[in-house]
Amino acid sequence: MAEKTLDCLGEACPVPLVKTQKAMESMAVGDVLIVNIDHSCAMKNIPDWARSVGHAVEIEEVAEGEWNIIIQKMK
Amino acid sequence: MSEKKKYQFHELYLKKEWSYQTGAVLLALFSLALVIVTGKSWGVTGPLGMWGGWILSKLGIAVDTWAGFKATPVASYDIWKDLPALTNIGIVVGALLAVLLAAQFKIKKLKSIKNLWAAILGGLLMGIGARISLGCNIGAFFTALPAFSLHGWIFWISIFSGAAVGSKLLVKYFM
Secondary structure, eight states: OOEEEEEOTTOOTTHHHHHHHHHHHTOOTTOEEEEEEOOTTHHHHHHHHHHHTTOEEEEEEEETTEEEEEEEOOO | OOHHHHTHHIIIIIISOOOHHHHHHHHHHHHHHHHHHHOSOOOSHHHHHHHHHHHHHHTTOOGGGSGGGSSSOGGGOOGGGOHHHHHHHHHHHHHHHHHHHTTOOOOOOOOOHHHHHHHHHHHHHHHHHHHHTTOOTIIIIITTGGGTOHHHHHHHHHHHHHHHHHHHHHHHHTO
């Protein structure tokens, strides 16, 4: 099971979402992608998208205005 | 007791993002309230244009001779009587308050020079576009819909098709 980190700090919508979608394509089932974000809209649209395609999602607040979105590829 | 349990109200109402439905209902109510209270149609970029003109006039440029400032000359402009302008200031203060209450305030680092150019270019294009079309998504949409103005619906169709083309271009040339 591989784990990959995607740095999207300082980037605004829809860039973090598009980068996440691209990164997920190259990953195998069971792999985990950690997306670093500091744009609050990305905290909504990335989990919304990931859940809608069936991945497991967790959000972790790492600092004020900074989050990690942890996505496990499920299929 | 965990932090989340201890500050349940804060967690639920100030920190966790509200649903799109809650947002839609509140926006509709506030849009109506704004018309009732101010008696004016709110636009964001109109006052911004006046502020820009005011700055230029202070730099010694005679903007009042320009066609765009014929109707409301910068010389007689009073920000305290410009309710849409005060609403603009209010929305910035309100947004700051909301992010501070949620403890999510952060000064973001500039990621790359490319992002800097994108921001400058994007800002210029948006500014020019908003002034030529006499309104942004506030003046041409948020204010238009409760007034039952047809132009709001035309703007709605246009901005969605524009955004669709824009995001395709963004993915193709920028990422």
